[in-house]
Amino acid sequence: MAGQTRFAERFGPLTIGHPTLPGPDDFPQVVGVRRAERCPGRSLAHRRHLRRPPPTFSVLRSVVIPRYGGDTVWANTVAAYEDLPESLKHFVDGLRAIHTIPTTM
Numbered sequence: 001m002a003g004q005t006r007f008a009e010r011f012g013p014l015t016i017g018h019p020t021l022p023g024p025d026d027f028p029q030v031v032g033v034r035r036a037e038r039c040p041g042r043s044l045a046h047r048r049h050l051r052r053p054p055p056t057f058s059v060l061r062s063v064v065i066p067r068y069g070g071d072t073v074w075a076n077t078v079a080a081y082e083d084l085p086e087s088l089k090h091f092v093d094g095l096r097a098i099h100t101i102p103t104t105m
Helices: 001-008 044-048 077-082 086-093
Strands: none
Touching: none
């Protein structure tokens, strides 16, 4: 983790990894992400979008590389929203979501 945080610091100051799920004692900037069958969809993106303002970037390091699958997919939700028809934008603009964060994973 020390090497990864030193590498990330080359791009700018680091932030705390997650507001309510603490990282390791020596590395509060690190957020562990693992695939858990009981929590499908719990991803780095899910955790990072909760920050305000959101971080500029994240540095990923794979510890276990699966033989297949395991792809990391990024989506630009701003571009997706901008490409919606006006009627659908009007509909989704009125929607609200409530996010909860489990204290353990």
